Every structure is written in C-alpha cells, then in structure tokens.
Amino acid sequence: MNAILTIENYAKTFCLHERNKLIPSASHVNLSVYPGKLTALIGPTGAGKSSVLKGVYRTYLPSAGRMLFRTASGEIVDLAQADEHLILELRKSEIGFVTQFLHCLPRKSALDVVAEPLFARGVETEEARGRAADLLAQLAVPSHLWNVPPATFSGGEKQRVNLARGLIAQPRLLLLDEPTASLDPATTERVVAHLETLKGSGIAMLAIFHHPDLVRRLADSVIELSPPVAIVEPVEEIA
Amino acid sequence: MSNKILSVRGLSRIHGEQCPLCISSTGPENDTNICPHCGSVVAAHDVNFDLYRGEILGIIGESGSGKSSTVKMLYFDETPTAGSATFYDGDVQHDMFALNAAQQRSMRNKRFGMVYQNPHLGLNFQISAGGNIAERLLMSDLKHYGEIRTRAGDLLVRTEVARVRMDQNPKTFSGGMQQRVQIAKALATQPPLLFLDEVTTGLDLSVQAAILDLILEIQHELGTAMIVVTHDLGVIRLLAGRTLVMKHGRVIESGLTDQILEDPQHAYTQRLVASAL
Ligand SMILES: Nc1ncnc2c1ncn2[C@@H]1O[C@H](COP(=O)(O)OP(=O)(O)OP(=O)(O)O)[C@@H](O)[C@H]1O
Numbered sequence: 001m002n003a004i005l006t007i008e009n010y011a012k013t014f015c016l017h018e019r020n021k022l023i024p025s026a027s028h029v030n031l032s033v034y035p036g037k038l039t040a041l042i043g044p045t046g047a048g049k050s051s052v053l054k055g056v057y058r059t060y061l062p063s064a065g066r067m068l069f070r071t072a073s074g075e076i077v078d079l080a081q082a083d084e085h086l087i088l089e090l091r092k093s094e095i096g097f098v099t100q101f102l103h104c105l106p107r108k109s110a111l112d113v114v115a116e117p118l119f120a121r122g123v124e125t126e127e128a129r130g131r132a133a134d135l136l137a138q139l140a141v142p143s144h145l146w147n148v149p150p151a152t153f154s155g156g157e158k159q160r161v162n163l164a165r166g167l168i169a170q171p172r173l174l175l176l177d178e179p180t181a182s183l184d185p186a187t188t189e190r191v192v193a194h195l196e197t198l199k200g201s202g203i204a205m206l207a208i209f210h211h212p213d214l215v216r217r218l219a220d221s222v223i224e225l226s227p228p229v230a231i232v233e234p235v236e237e238i239a
Numbered sequence: 240m241s242n243k244i245l246s247v248r249g250l251s252r253i254h255g256e257q258c259p260l261c262i263s264s265t266g267p268e269n270d271t272n273i274c275p276h277c278g279s280v281v282a283a284h285d286v287n288f289d290l291y292r293g294e295i296l297g298i299i300g301e302s303g304s305g306k307s308s309t310v311k312m313l314y315f316d317e318t319p320t321a322g323s324a325t326f327y328d329g330d331v332q333h334d335m336f337a338l339n340a341a342q343q344r345s346m347r348n349k350r351f352g353m354v355y356q357n358p359h360l361g362l363n364f365q366i367s368a369g370g371n372i373a374e375r376l377l378m379s380d381l382k383h384y385g386e387i388r389t390r391a392g393d394l395l396v397r398t399e400v401a402r403v404r405m406d407q408n409p410k411t412f413s414g415g416m417q418q419r420v421q422i423a424k425a426l427a428t429q430p431p432l433l434f435l436d437e438v439t440t441g442l443d444l445s446v447q448a449a450i451l452d453l454i455l456e457i458q459h460e461l462g463t464a465m466i467v468v469t470h471d472l473g474v475i476r477l478l479a480g481r482t483l484v485m486k487h488g489r490v491i492e493s494g495l496t497d498q499i500l501e502d503p504q505h506a507y508t509q510r511l512v513a514s515a516l
Pocket residue numbers: 254272280281282283300301302303304305306307308309470
C-alpha cells in the first residue's frame with residue numbers, strides 16, 4: 001500500500017536570536033504513515049515527538065528534510081515547502097490535528113466548537129450540529145454541557161471537546177498529541193474504540209500516547225525518537 | 240476564476256522629499272523609519288502579499304510600523320509612492336492605482352469596506368446610525384426609501400444594534416456599539432473585501448470578544464476576505480489564518496499565524512511573542 005505521509009530526515013532547530021542560541025528539537029526523523037494504520041511516536045521527554053507533529057502541520061517551519069504527503073487527488077506535496085495557502089487548504093480538508101489543549105473561541109457553545117470544522121467545509125448548520133452532538137455523546141460528554149461554552153469545563157471535558165473537534169471532519173491524516181492525557185479509564189476506552197473505528201474507515205494516524213499500553217493496543221508501527229544532540233557554538237546574529 | 244482577490248506588489252509610501260538614501264538608511268536594520276539624510280518618513284516600503292477569497296490576513300507590528308499606511312493605500316485613503324495592487328473582482332482584474340478618481344471612489348463604496356479604530360473616521364456624527372448606513376446604500380444601486388430603511392435596519396440588527404436605535408445619533412452610543420454601526424455600514428454593500436484597522440483597541444475585554452465573534456460570524460456567513468490590522472497577538476490568533484509582521488515600514492516576516500506565534504523566525508517577532516506570554 002502507498003504511504004499517505006513519508007518523512008525523510010526531518011529536523012527542527014530553533015534559532016533564538018535574543019539568547020544567541022540554536023536549540024535542536026528533533027533530528028534524523030524518518031517514518032511513513034499508511035491509510036488505516038497508526039504510526040506511534042515514542043521516546044523520552046525532549047525527544048522531539050511533538051516537534052514532528054507540528055512540523056507536519058507546519059506550525060513549525062521544518063529546518064531540514066522532506067515531508068511527502070499524498071493528497072486526495074493523488075499529488076505528492078512536500079509539506080515542508082508547500083505554499084501557505086495550500087497548507088491552509090489541506091488543514092481544512094485533509095490533515096487534522098488534535099492537540100492536548102483546547103484553544104477555545106469565546107462565547108461559542110461546545111456544540112459549535114465541535115461543529116466548526118464542518119462549518120468551514122460548508123456543511124449545513126443543522127446537520128453539522130447533529131453530527132457534533134452524536135460525537136459528543138459517543139465521547140460521553142454530558143448533554144447538559146453541549147450548549148455551554150467550554151471555557152468553564154473540567155480538563156477532561158475540554159479534552160473530549162477538543163478531541164471531538166479534531167475527529168469530526170474525518171481528515172485523511174490525523175495527528176494526535178496525547179489525546180487521552182487527562183481522561184479517566186472509562187472515557188479513554190471510548191476514545192480507543194472511536195480511534196479503532198476511524199482506522200477501520202481508512203484514516204491514517206500519526207500519534208503520541210502518554211500510556212505505553214495505548215501504543216501496544218493501537219499502533220501498527222512504532223518509531224522511537226531520541227533527543228537530538230545540543231549544539232553549543234554561538235550563532236551569527238541574523239537580524 | 241482564481242482564488243485570489245488581491246495581489247499587492249512593492250507597495251510603498253514615503254512622506255517627504257525623498258533622497259537616494261531613504262531606503263538604504265531606514266528599516267529594521269537601521270532601527271528607524273526616518274531617513275537621516277533628508278528627514279523623509281518611510282511609512283511602508285516594498286509590501287508584497289496575496290489575499291485569497293474569504294481569507295483573513297493579519298498585519299501586526301508596533302506603533303508606527305506602517306500597518307495603517309498599508310491598508311489606507313489599499314482603501315484609497317492615501318496614495319502610494321510606488322507599487323501596485325490588483326483587485327480580482329469576479330472575472331475582472333483591476334489595476335487599482337491606475338483607476339481614475341471616480342472609479343476608485345466607486346470601488347471603495349461598492350466593493351470594499353473599512354472599519355477604523357476611531358469611529359469618527361468611519362461614521363458621520365451629524366446624522367443618525369441608520370442615516371450613516373443609508374448614505375452608503377445610496378451610493379450603491381438601492382434607491383427606494385423604504386427599501387433602504389429596511390436594509391439599514393436589518394444590518395444594524397445583524398450587528399446586534401437594536402433596530403429602535405436606528406434613528407439615534409451614534410454620538411450617544413458606547414464605543415462597542417459605534418464599532419458595530421461601522422461594521423454594519425461597511426457591510427452595507429456586501430463587499431467581498433473588508434479592511435479592519437484596530438477595531439477592538441481600547442474597548443472593554445468582553446466587548447472586544449463580542450466584536451471579534453461578530454467578525455468571525457460574518458466571515459463565515461458571507462465569505463468576506465479581510466485584512467485585520469492590530470498590535471494585539473490575541474486578535475490575530477483568533478481571526479487570521481496568515482499574518483504579516485511589520486517593523487519600521489517593512490514586512491519582516493510572514494507566515495501561517497500559528498507558525499508566527501509558535502515558531503517566529505525574526506528576532507523582533509520572537510521578542511514580540513515572548514513579551515505577550
Ligand atoms: N501624513 C504623514 N506624514 C508624515 N508621516 C506620516 C504620515 N502618515 C503616517 N506617517 C508616519 O508613517 C509611519 C507609519 O504610520 P502608520 O499609521 O502606518 O503606523 P501604524 O503601524 O498603523 O501604527 P499604530 O499602531 O500606531 O496605528 C509612522 O512613523 C507615521 O508617523
């Protein structure tokens with residue numbers, strides 16, 4: 001089967017001008033992600049797991065390497081170099097990212113926060129809200145919270161809203177950064193079941209899990225990252 | 240039809256006589272926008288970007304960096320000293336600065352909208368809120384009194400200003416409400432492109448949040464492309480998909496907004512983001 005994403009020699013180094021410092025956060029990363037399969041990133045804190053996901057999503061500008069993404073129309077796009085408008089388009093329709101935290105919009109109900117990616121794709125308001133409600137129910141978010149803005153929710157409730165928002169549009173590639181970190185065991189089970197269903201429907205996933213147990217249960221392949229070696233030479237001032 | 244709605248190339252605005260050294264002696268490297276040789280102010284120099292339909296572009300930077308100058312030129316409030324801008328209106332392309340004054344006025348009234356930080360610039364305080372909107376509707380094709388009145392009222396309701404306030408003078412409104420009237424006025428002709436210059440600056444936080452929500456709702460409903468000028472990182476985080484960072488009249492960095500905030504490349508942007516945390 002063809003990979004949907006192939007990362008070749010990705011590296012990310014931050015250049016902090018103020019402190020005249022280069023901080024490597026990931027290096028020599030090579031991996032592939034396949035439709036219907038989950039690739040898990042493991043490794044100690046500081047190994048650069050999140051830096052890989054953020055590089056793919058282009059929240060970080062990759063410092064080196066290629067990230068070849070196969071689009072729905074069969075084109076191969078190097079996400080590391082792609083035009084910003086194309087990245088925005090792919091984020092809307094093909095690549096989803098579930099982060100640990102919900103960056104919430106003020107005043108919007110949980111239902112609309114979750115339905116937002118569907119609105120962005122032009123799905124009708126009522127249908128989008130209906131699908132959001134189904135998903136919130138599946139993730140056991142109590143229905144009395146659906147019409148309330150998530151600002152006042154507990155950590156676990158917020159995380160489920162965040163997860164629902166990331167999962168609802170069923171992107172072709174899903175990036176997951178510790179999606180179950182603050183959930184209780186019963187809710188974690190629901191999330192696992194849901195991720196299995198999504199895999200079954202052909203969605204490709206690149207994921208970081210807090211618990212080794214989840215890696216064992218969900219991962220089809222495991223990539224171990226080790227912390228990049230620190231660079232000590234001072235850098236030339238660019239600006 | 241391309242996805243592009245606006246294409247800006249080499250846009251520049253220099254106030255003063257200009258000398259051959261104006262450009263090389265100003266900008267972030269020289270830490271000034273004032274030419275030490277002739278005293279000219281390089282308000283903006285060589286601004287380039289493309290805006291797509293329905294996209295929100297943020298422009299951020301410190302006071303005096305050239306943010307307002309940039310949008311004012313595009314709204315024909317100011318005349319550029321160099322550069323070009325192409326407005327893609329449906330299938331028709333307009334070389335904006337080659338248009339005559341009447342054509343520019345018509346484009347500004349019918350196809351663009353502007354919301355200023357200072358409501359005095361955007362609203363006529365001699366007439367009612369409804370009158371302000373009617374003025375703009377009259378410049379478009381609507382001519383029938385009853386129709387204009389209904390539409391003005393609808394716009395006020397859409398921006399959450401009660402219809403009963405239509406005949407009152409905006410002078411008597413709160414700052415947040417004045418901004419809502421400005422937004423209603425800007426939207427009157429359903430322009431595909433809207434400029435917003437510091438529209439929430441100076442308002443109470445809760446009023447700011449409500450106005451930002453309104454802007455997002457409008458963008459979602461009408462698919463309006465917008466250029467949002469602000470010095471508030473929170474505003475671009477919420478609204479803009481892409482962002483330009485300006486300093487001393489130059490664009491020093493541009494990128495996806497989350498990338499600008501989490502992985503800023505330029506020393507100045509790194510300081511800006513760090514100081515906002
Ligand atoms: N008519 C003018 N004559 C001379 N200098 C001007 C004129 N208009 C603007 N400038 C200067 O051009 C520079 C850019 O001004 P501009 O209003 O675009 O800044 P800005 O980024 O919008 O700042 P702020 O955040 O304070 O609104 C400033 O140094 C300003 O003083």
